[in-house]
Amino acid sequence: MxxxxxxxxxYGIAAASVALAGCAETVDPTPGDRNGTDGADGDPGNGSEDGDGTDGDDGDVETAVQQVGEALSGPVWDRERRRGFCALVTEEHDAAWLLRNAPEETVAFVEETDFSESVLAYVESVGPTTCHGELSFADVGVEDGTLVASATVGGPDDDEDACGEAITFSGAFLRVTTDARPESARVSITDGWDETATVRSDDPLIDxxxxxxxxxxxxxxxxxxxxxxxxxxxxxxxxxxxxxxxxxxxxxxxxxxxxxxxxxxxxxxxxxxxxxxxxxxxxxxxxxxxxxxxxxxxxxxxxxxxxxxxxxxxxxxxxxxxxxxxxxxxxxxxxxxxxxxxxxxxxxxxxxxxxxxxxxxxxxxxxxxxxxxxxxxxxxxxxxxxxxxxxxxx
Missing domain, CATH: 2.60.40.2360 (Intracellular proteinase inhibitor BsuPI)
Structure with missing residues (x-):
């Protein structure tokens, strides 16, 4: 039959191990605000935050971040073998698979993106407690057609935060507006255990x-x-x-x-x-x-x-x-x-x-x-x- x-x-899937290469190996993530970019002050909620990006080889960039609060990929990558995952969205329909169960505000953020002048980098990572639910971005730029950035999983604000011990996956969209739209992305991710590695938009989601x-x-x-x-x-x-x-x-x-x-x-x-x-x-x-x-x-x-x-x-x-x-x-x-x-x-x-x-x-x-x-x-x-x-x- x-x-x-x-x-x-x-079923249980082991995701691809991450290889460090080129200048991305030496990226020293500088966490910004837990919700904004490049250290900009912002509302700690799940909204988006606009800010000025850093200068890249391909010109100035403007950025905005939308926290998702969960991992929209499933996640299907293995946290034991990689620090996270990233995808570059250059057209609205490219994000359809990520938005099937996304919060309304996340869907609206994607729909409001003008893809004639902007791209979205979707990034996921993980941490050891329920307080590790957001990502901050820094060092955002465009180098030879590649979007580069560092992303860090935020932890508790202070010792008085009540954090449950649970493996927590987080995701966020980074909107990048620049004269020359990047065609790929490379992100240095630091997870909730302070382990750092580089992921790329052309890496396989699954090993x-x-x-x-x-x-x-x-x-x-x-x-x-x-x-x-x-x-x-x-x-x-x-x-x-x-x-x-x-x-x-x-x-x-x-x-x-x-x-x-x-x-x-x-x-x-x-x-x-x-x-x-x-x-x-x-x-x-x-x-x-x-x-x-x-x-x-x-x-x-x-x-x-x-x-x-x-x-x-x-x-x-x-x-x-x-x-x-x-x-x-x-x-x-x-x-x-x-x-x-x-x-x-x-x-x-x-x-x-x-x-x-x-x-x-x-x-x-x-x-x-x-x-x-x-x-x-x-x-x-x-x-x-x-x-x-x-x-x-x-």
Whole structure:
């Protein structure tokens, strides 16, 4: 049985470790007011505060800050491996995934931004108590097209503050108005434990190594059949929707030629205690293929039915499914938006009927001949021809 679903990634994810590079390594954060920028005095509430930014290589900047009071990303990054997260918003629709559960005042702040002259940097971090709920910004500037800043998680104002001991994630939008709008962002973040590291807007939101599942088996297949031929007259195989090589385990979105380091990551997981790992599937067991957007921007893919199921033979990879007669394998041409941290999932049962039931063209497709031991793969040609593989030992 094929079950195609869409969901947001909620399981434990290890986010990317942060690398320090260039001049950002030596940034010495100078915290400003807990709600304003560059030390400007302001209302300690959750409103925004305007102020003059520091001079950058690309001219003067004006800044404003909107405290969010929570982490709008979920958060899905791992606080043990990184100090925080940042995203650069250059168009209003780029912030849509962050605003799904945002407070009204935060939504209004984004909507009031004139993106013809301003950008927004969204920054998150974390601290050890309930008093670590806001971020302050300093050293804001633009260097060679990159927005640079330092961000610090605020703590209790004095020893008399009543702070509950709880891991607290915080988020804030920094609006930057400048003659030359930056195209990327680099922020030195100091969290509530006074640990500092640099994050960048092009860093992945999720570390692919922290995702469950595998890409393909190691070593040789248990069997390589000479062919996979159906002896039924008029049987027509489902065509391959891709050309040439595939991108194992990851790549870009629809229409992209990106390789395995793109924003989309594909993994396979299996059920059953007898499975040696996530790349061995027993007959009758279920397996899942999951596509996750690990980046900090929305990525578009094609129809979820745009995939091939194949077995490796001596003559190459051969599609398992086909139909009798003059079958028309047509798919709608659409773009499905996958938000950062969100996943698309396909579920199958490893039987002849289970590989087609409830899938695309289920009323016409069937597997022929019967499955044989060997190496099989799933190729999603709705986005950069992404593939995962597993072994079936019979």
């Amino acid at each position: 094929t079950d195609i679903t869409r969901r947001t990634t909620l 692919p190594d922290g995702l469950r599942g595998d890409v393909r088996p190691d070593g040789d297949p248990p069997n390589v059949p000479a062919s996979f031929e159906c002896d039924v007259d008029g049987f027509e195989r489902h065509p391959q929707g891709y050309e040439g090589e595939v991108n194992w385990g990851g790549g870009g979105g629809a229409g992209s030629d990106a390789g395995g380091d793109g924003p989309l990551v594909l993994r396979i997981t299996t059920e059953g205690d007898d499975a040696a790992d996530n790349t061995t599937v027993l007959r009758g067991n279920r397996f899942w293929v999951e596509l996750t957007n690990v980046s900090a921007r929305e990525v578009h893919v094609g129809n979820q039915g745009k995939y091939n199921l194949e077995v490796r033979t001596e003559s190459g990879w051969t599609e398992l499914r086909g139909a009798d007669g003059d079958a028309a394998f047509e798919y709608t041409d659409e773009a499905i938006g996958v938000s950062p941290g969100e996943s698309l999932e396909w579920e199958f049962e490893l039987t002849e009927s289970g590989l087609v039931e409830d899938g695309p063209h289920a009323d016409a497709l069937r597997v022929c001949p019967d499955l044989v031991p060997g190496r099989y793969r799933f190729v999603f040609w709705g986005a950069a021809d992404l593939a995962v593989a597993f072994d079936y030992e019979g």
